[in-house]
Amino acid sequence: ERVKVQYIDFGNTEELNPSNLVELPKPLTSLPPCAMKFVLHSLWCNNNQDPSSIKFVKDMVEGKEVDAYTTARLSDHTGFFAEIYIDGTCLNEKMLENNLA
Numbered sequence: 001e002r003v004k005v006q007y008i009d010f011g012n013t014e015e016l017n018p019s020n021l022v023e024l025p026k027p028l029t030s031l032p033p034c035a036m037k038f039v040l041h042s043l044w045c046n047n048n049q050d051p052s053s054i055k056f057v058k059d060m061v062e063g064k065e066v067d068a069y070t071t072a073r074l075s076d077h078t079g080f081f082a083e084i085y086i087d088g089t090c091l092n093e094k095m096l097e098n099n100l101a
Helices: 051-061 091-097
Strands: 003-006 013-016 038-040 066-073 080-086
Touching (some): 038 091, 051 080, 051 091, 080 091
Parallel strands (some): 038 080
Antiparallel strands (some): 003 013, 066 080
């Protein structure tokens, strides 16, 4: 009786009652998303809900220019596997160095 909704631009999800859903007006359906989904290539997070891991990633990327080098499309076509660089520093490697993945 509930549906899971994923918001494209922020990536967060929530479960809603279907009666709360509305159809987007046609002009809004043709706009490209402002964000892209990336999964860190060759990494498996120890705990993707861990507040310290989330803070680490936010501190690394928030407000900064990020270079994403895609390595493959996700099998569900919702985004890409990628290596992420911030000012020449590889986020993937930093996650490993800090035992977060």
